[in-house]
Amino acid sequence: MKVYGVTGWKNNGKTGLMERLVAEFTDRGLTVSTLKHAHHSTDVDQPGTDSHRHRTAGAQEVVLASPNRVAIMQELRGAAEPSLTELLARMRPVDLILIEGYKREAHPKVEVHRKAAGQPLIAPQDPSIRAVATDTPLDLDLPQFDLNDTVEIADFIANDLNLT
Template sequence: MRVFGFAGWSGSGKTTLIEQLIPRFIAHGLTVSLVKHAHHEFDLDQPGKDSFRHREAGCREVLVTSAARWALQHELRGRPELTLDEALQRLSPCDLALVEGFKGSPIPKLEVYRESVGKPLLHPRDPEIVAVATDGPLATALPVLPLGDPDAVATFILRQVSLETRRN
């Protein structure tokens, strides 16, 4: 499994870019998974549903399955959150694991940057950032990719993770 990350401030367009890249990677013949770090509590469940009630009653894990998908929810209940390595180990085998968040992790990353967000670049402080995707001109020693050209961004990432020659 190759791993590639995305870093950037909230509102920079990370999720939108990743959403555009996934079908391009799949068209390239890759199986793709994603790990996203949330800085806030989240719940995939709905209050009142059976699975929610079972977790509330104390189950450590609840697995919900249907003909379309399955989801496993694991309650930490005061234990530390997963590291990126621990999260990646829980994925099924895939060709490419994309990572959104986990800014401090030692994986190659693309910074998604928009000057209009009003925040500084991350890459001077994160040596794992290998390029910047942006919507305007940018003076940096790193490769600068056009945020509006997901084909160019996908090609760059495939080269970075040595999957550019893989095809269906």
């Protein structure tokens, strides 16, 4: 499986770009999955549901299955957060996995940068960043794309990964 990341500081547009890239690559006929890292505590389950009751009773893993989707919730219960490599190994094979976050990992990435966010660029210190999607021209020796030009960014990623 091929992997590519979208990284950058908070409120720079990572999720919007991810959403557009997933749509663009699936429109091109590729199978795509995503992996999103959250620094904060997150819960996709709701109190009162049967699956939530199973987890709070002590289950290590709860699988919720329906005709439309399957959700697997695993409780770490004090164990270390799985590494990116471990998480990728658990995913079903697809043509492309797009990763949001995981700034410090070594997979290839596009950095999202908005001038108004006022954050410094990560790219100058990170050789895994291959390009920057931005709303302003930057003095940087990397390919730069208009943040809203999803097709051009997708073309760059596809070429970088030799996806057809």
